[in-house]
Amino acid sequence: MANQWQQTVAQTVAGMGYELVDVERSAGGMLRLTIDWPWDPDQPQPRFITVDDCERVTRQLQYVLEVEGVDYRRLEVGSPGIDRPLRTPRDYERFVGEVVELTLRAPIGSAGAGLAAPARRKFRGVLQRGQAPGAWQLELLPPESPRPGKVGARKAPPAAETVQVLGFTLDEVREARLAPVVDFSGRRTRGSAQPQQ
Numbered sequence: 001m002a003n004q005w006q007q008t009v010a011q012t013v014a015g016m017g018y019e020l021v022d023v024e025r026s027a028g029g030m031l032r033l034t035i036d037w038p039w040d041p042d043q044p045q046p047r048f049i050t051v052d053d054c055e056r057v058t059r060q061l062q063y064v065l066e067v068e069g070v071d072y073r074r075l076e077v078g079s080p081g082i083d084r085p086l087r088t089p090r091d092y093e094r095f096v097g098e099v100v101e102l103t104l105r106a107p108i109g110s111a112g113a114g115l116a117a118p119a120r121r122k123f124r125g126v127l128q129r130g131q132a133p134g135a136w137q138l139e140l141l142p143p144e145s146p147r148p149g150k151v152g153a154r155k156a157p158p159a160a161e162t163v164q165v166l167g168f169t170l171d172e173v174r175e176a177r178l179a180p181v182v183d184f185s186g187r188r189t190r191g192s193a194q195p196q197q
Contacts (some may be wrong), residue, residue, distance in 0.1 A: 007032065012064050016057060021080050029073030033061070034080050039094040048062045049079035086176040092127065092136060099179040100127045102138055104172050123166055124179055130167055140164040
């Protein structure tokens with residue numbers, strides 16, 4: 001029965017022109033939905049969910065949930081935010097080239113993989129398509145260099161870095177989400193080195 005109302009919610013959201021990213025139901029009766037605009041690879045600028053979008057979907061879903069007889073105390077509709085989860089193959093296609101935090105279902109040891117830490121599940125890097133169909137890669141980011149004033153800040157610069165790449169399929173992923181990259185010097189376009197004016 002629960003699956004049926006979730007399908008109805010997803011159909012309602014899609015019928016309004018949005019994409020249902022996530023549904024979370026808490027024990028206290030809170031029903032939290034995350035919506036986004038569907039991805040259009042031909043659209044040059046991304047669209048962002050506004051408060052008006054959330055209010056519009058909330059009003060429609062209140063009616064739908066009442067008709068479906070769904071028991072809940074409070075409905076909250078929001079946008080995915082800067083740490084948006086990646087769940088479908090289309091999400092991965094959409095965010096190729098972006099920094100992603102990835103948690104695997106099973107740990108990967110260092111033997112043969114060229115990775116620094118044994119039994120590691122969590123990785124952070126730039127998402128890329130793999131060579132084979134259904135395969136993905138994460139170009140692992142080096143550990144962050146210490147900030148000035150921190151221990152190790154005056155050490156000699158490291159030798160040329162080799163890029164470590166983690167290959168994976170979606171079946172191996174427990175959780176993936178965009179890694180928040182906050183830049184207070186101004187909004188930058190993808191791949192741009194200069195802030196937008």
